[in-house]
Amino acid sequence: MALAEELLSATARVTALAAITAAGLQNGVYLWQLVVASAALRLRPPPPSETDLWRRYADSAPPIALIAPAFNEEATAAESVRSLLALHYPNFEIVVVNDGSTDGTLRTLIEAFELEPVERNYDLAAPCQPIRGVYASPNQPRLVVVDKANGGKADALNAGINLARAPIVCAMDADSLLEPDALLRAVRPFIEDPERTVAVGGAVRVANGCGIADGRVLRAGLSRNPLVLLQTIEYLRAFLMGRLAWSQAGLLLIISGAFGLFRRQAVLDVGGYSHGTVGEDMELVVKLHKHYRRRREPYRVVFEPDPVCWTEAPETLRVLGRQRARWQRGALETFFRHRDMLFNPCYGRIGWISFADVLLMDIICPALVTTGYVLVPTAYFAGLLSIDYLEAFLAVAILMGVAISVGVLALEEAQIRRLPDTKSLLLLMLAAMTENFGYRQVNDLWRLRGVWQFLTRAKGWGAMTRRGFNRA
Amino acid sequence: MTDSLRLLWLTSWTLAATSLSVMGFLIAARLWRDGVDSRRRRARAAITQAYLAVMAGAPQALTRLGQDRANPSLQAEALLEMLGVVRGGDRDRLVEALRAWGLDQRLLPHLNRGPIQNRLTTAEALGVFPGPQNEAALRAVLSQAAPALRLAAAKSLLQLGAPIDVGAFLRQAEGRGHPRSASLAEVLRPLAERQPADCATLLLGRDLPDPLRVMLAEALGASSDYGVLPVLEQAAISETPAVRAAALRTLGRLMHPAAEAAVAQGMTDADSQVRAAAAAAAGAAGLANLTPQLAHRLRDPVWTVRFHAAEALARLGARGIALLRAEASGENGEAARIAALTLAERRL
Numbered sequence: 029m030a031l032a033e034e035l036l037s038a039t040a041r042v043t044a045l046a047a048i049t050a051a052g053l054q055n056g057v058y059l060w061q062l063v064v065a066s067a068a069l070r071l072r073p074p075p076p077s078e079t080d081l082w083r084r085y086a087d088s089a090p091p092i093a094l095i096a097p098a099f100n101e102e103a104t105a106a107e108s109v110r111s112l113l114a115l116h117y118p119n120f121e122i123v124v125v126n127d128g129s130t131d132g133t134l135r136t137l138i139e140a141f142e143l144e145p146v147e148r149n150y151d152l153a154a155p156c157q158p159i160r161g162v163y164a165s166p167n168q169p170r171l172v173v174v175d176k177a178n179g180g181k182a183d184a185l186n187a188g189i190n191l192a193r194a195p196i197v198c199a200m201d202a203d204s205l206l207e208p209d210a211l212l213r214a215v216r217p218f219i220e221d222p223e224r225t226v227a228v229g230g231a232v233r234v235a236n237g238c239g240i241a242d243g244r245v246l247r248a249g250l251s252r253n254p255l256v257l258l259q260t261i262e263y264l265r266a267f268l269m270g271r272l273a274w275s276q277a278g279l280l281l282i283i284s285g286a287f288g289l290f291r292r293q294a295v296l297d298v299g300g301y302s303h304g305t306v307g308e309d310m311e312l313v314v315k316l317h318k319h320y321r322r323r324r325e326p327y328r329v330v331f332e333p334d335p336v337c338w339t340e341a342p343e344t345l346r347v348l349g350r351q352r353a354r355w356q357r358g359a360l361e362t363f364f365r366h367r368d369m370l371f372n373p374c375y376g377r378i379g380w381i382s383f384a385d386v387l388l389m390d391i392i393c394p395a396l397v398t399t400g401y402v403l404v405p406t407a408y409f410a411g412l413l414s415i416d417y418l419e420a421f422l423a424v425a426i427l428m429g430v431a432i433s434v435g436v437l438a439l440e441e442a443q444i445r446r447l448p449d450t451k452s453l454l455l456l457m458l459a460a461m462t463e464n465f466g467y468r469q470v471n472d473l474w475r476l477r478g479v480w481q482f483l484t485r486a487k488g489w490g491a492m493t494r495r496g497f498n499r500a
Numbered sequence: 501m502t503d504s505l506r507l508l509w510l511t512s513w514t515l516a517a518t519s520l521s522v523m524g525f526l527i528a529a530r531l532w533r534d535g536v537d538s539r540r541r542r543a544r545a546a547i548t549q550a551y552l553a554v555m556a557g558a559p560q561a562l563t564r565l566g567q568d569r570a571n572p573s574l575q576a577e578a579l580l581e582m583l584g585v586v587r588g589g590d591r592d593r594l595v596e597a598l599r600a601w602g603l604d605q606r607l608l609p610h611l612n613r614g615p616i617q618n619r620l621t622t623a624e625a626l627g628v629f630p631g632p633q634n635e636a637a638l639r640a641v642l643s644q645a646a647p648a649l650r651l652a653a654a655k656s657l658l659q660l661g662a663p664i665d666v667g668a669f670l671r672q673a674e675g676r677g678h679p680r681s682a683s684l685a686e687v688l689r690p691l692a693e694r695q696p697a698d699c700a701t702l703l704l705g706r707d708l709p710d711p712l713r714v715m716l717a718e719a720l721g722a723s724s725d726y727g728v729l730p731v732l733e734q735a736a737i738s739e740t741p742a743v744r745a746a747a748l749r750t751l752g753r754l755m756h757p758a759a760e761a762a763v764a765q766g767m768t769d770a771d772s773q774v775r776a777a778a779a780a781a782a783g784a785a786g787l788a789n790l791t792p793q794l795a796h797r798l799r800d801p802v803w804t805v806r807f808h809a810a811e812a813l814a815r816l817g818a819r820g821i822a823l824l825r826a827e828a829s830g831e832n833g834e835a836a837r838i839a840a841l842t843l844a845e846r847r848l
Contacts, residue, residue, distance in 0.1 A: 048505075048508065052508065073615060073617045074615075074617060076617060077577075079584065080577075080580075080617075080620075080621070082584075083580065083624070084620075084648075084683070085683065087683075087686050088681075088682045088683045088685055088686055090682070146845070147841055147844030148841070149807055149810070149838065149841040149842055151803035151804075151807070153803070218682070219682045219683055220647075220679060220682075220683075221680075221681070222680070222681075223679065223680065223711055224679065414502075416505040416506065416509075417505060419509050420505035420506075420508045420509050423508060423509040423511075423512035423513065424512055427512035428511075428512045428515055428516070430516045430519070431515035431519040432515075432519075434516070434519035434520055434523050435515075435519045435522075438519060438522045438523045438526055441523075441526045441527075441530065442526060445533075450527060450531065453526075453527055453530060454527065457523055457527070461520075
């Protein structure tokens with residue numbers, strides 16, 4: 029009996045230590061990101077005004093092709109395209125790819141912009157479903173609409189890239205709202221370091237609660253939905269902290285599919301976007317790393333915090349859970365597709381650090397930490413663990429998380445200052461503190477659901493219900 | 501073990517308390533900063549109003565600016581913004597009034613101190629005020645480390661019509677090890693216009709890296725100086741494909757028939773980017789004698805070359821179009837497709 033108790037106690041201690049270590053590692057990585065991102069933002073000069081940007085960069089800004097995939101976007105397609113046409117950039121074209129919509133998306137665009145069928149020379153360099161037609165109008169020289177058979181987002185992006193003529197392509201989501209100067213801000217690395225830069229990601233922020241009109245965010249704001257507030261903190265942590273830190277270290281593995289610029293030839297050199305994965309955005313960046321590291325050519329994959337794309341965040345747990353599980357599934361699909369990079373010296377720090385981070389942060393830590401939330405308190409109340417273990421676990425898992433969430437909000441306020449007023453700051457501070465008492469734990473569960481979906485080979489995106497943006 | 505666990509507990513509490521304290525401080529600071537931002541916006545508005553009044557014929561409006569004079573970088577910002585939209589007599593009136601008021605003298609010290617954004621704005625603003633002192637100050641910046649500042653100073657010097665030693669400027673940039681900005685082209689283009697011989701010599705020299713030679717080759721297209729043709733022809737057979745391609749593109753832009761031989765040779769180059777550049781140059785320069793070579797390039801294994809060859813043929817008038825029509829109905833699948841699409845896209 030005593031032996032059994034001793035064994036149980038030892039098991040509980042080992043489990044607790046594993047959970048504490050996992051939580052410590054998880055938050056330790058976040059802490060590292062916070063320090064690196066803070067240092068990076070401290071050293072950066074404040075972002076120039078749009079007038080300054082235009083004066084300094086407009087003449088050397090390379091042409092950009094915005095690729096906007098559209099599937100059943102009849103209600104918003106015309107407005108979205110109008111807002112894209114109004115972007116402030118010297119030389120760009122918009123390639124809208126109607127990905128086999130079953131509603132009136134194509135008809136809406138044709139009527140709204142007086143489009144006619146045209147012919148356009150293109151090369152089928154990246155694989156895509158057959159293109160049924162191309163439409164343009166002399167009244168809208170920047171707009172091309174491609175109609176094709178349905179093939180999914182990656183397929184639509186490939187079609188758009190095939191038809192694009194510009195040396196830089198911008199991949200975006202149908203519901204992305206770009207700020208008017210977003211392209212000019214995002215293209216800066218391509219101007220300042222044209223020989224090495226192959227991809228640039230911009231910041232993605234939550235549009236819920238903002239004043240929006242004609243496809244543009246006119247007034248930054250915060251949603252009153254607690255779930256959206258929590259996601260706002262999460263997005264800050266993911267982009268302002270996470271992506272910036274990885275970018276500074278040359279280890280960025282993902283550029284958001286909502287808003288990313290790529291050198292068109294580089295994308296074609298790696299075969300375009302891959303089919304058969306819901307993480308096509310991450311998979312493309314990993315292919316780029318693999319390609320350039322194999323060839324031992326200097327290159328850069330960069331995150332720029334200045335250019336902003338606004339996107340609608342899910343407002344219900346069900347839709348959010350589906351989204352997060354899908355993201356996790358996408359990350360794992362990419363990880364296993366390119367698992368030969370893990371700890372492979374051929375791929376340098378990408379293999380040793382970035383890929384190891386995916387293994388740690390997306391698989392091992394969520395599993396151990398979630399186990400810890402169940403087993404550590406249970407073991408304590410069963411008398412198998414001393415209070416020290418419980419306190420240490422809760423401190424590392426929750427308190428440290430509070431420190432990091434509040435820290436990233438402090439970083440946003442100190443260096444970026446996009447929050448509209450003090451009230452927003454206070455609301456988000458409350459969200460940053462409470463995020464770690466339930467929300468992050470549920471997130472870990474969704475990650476595990478994503479792991480399960482990956483293991484059971486689930487496919488597809490699930491129904492992503494969108495409510496549409498509030499109007500200003 | 502207990503000690504380690506206690507340490508973790510303490511560390512976590514310390515980090516959380518620190519974050520919360522910093523956040524509390526920032527919230528308080530927000531109130532102060534809102535005031536600073538508001539005052540700055542009002543000062544900018546006052547400066548803009550004063551500038552508008554000056555342009556309307558009231559130069560004394562500047563003397564009423566009061567303590568806003570103490571912020572030359574704000575003045576420089578407002579000036580650059582105004583000059584972005586104003587031309588002609590209004591512009592000259594404003595600049596003259598500001599010069600008489602001594603703005604350029606007050607800007608000079610800010611060229612070498614303060615945040616980099618302010619120094620950049622100062623360097624850009626000084627490009628509006630001719631004078632030996634301003635030129636000397638900008639020239640001194642050319643040897644400084646920050647690439648953006650050097651570029652701004654170079655652009656301002658060019659705006660003032662002051663000469664720049666192209667070779668020294670480019671070598672200094674290389675010596676610092678900074679990435680080569682595409683914005684360099686904005687400096688090289690006017691330099692090539694004013695000093696084509698210097699740029700041509702550098703292009704053929706060996707001491708500059710190939711990316712800079714590419715920029716020089718492209719910049720020479722702005723010179724419109726046919727005297728650089730022999731240099732470009734030589735560059736068109738350089739060892740580096742990117743330099744060859746750039747030289748051919750520039751030969752196309754210069755539209756001189758003497759480039760025919762170099763362009764013809766480029767179309768048989770082993771590198772596809774060179775062949776594509778040569779095909780494009782043939783169309784741009786109107787080299788109708790090269791239609792047979794262009795027709796051959798419609799069968800090139802690389803799509804970009806086929807595309808540029810087809811586009812060139814479409815630009816070469818009746819002869820080129822007739823050739824495209826013949827290819828479009830021909831048996832070679834790739835050539836027929838590219839020819840047909842080109843004709844359809846251009847509605848020929």
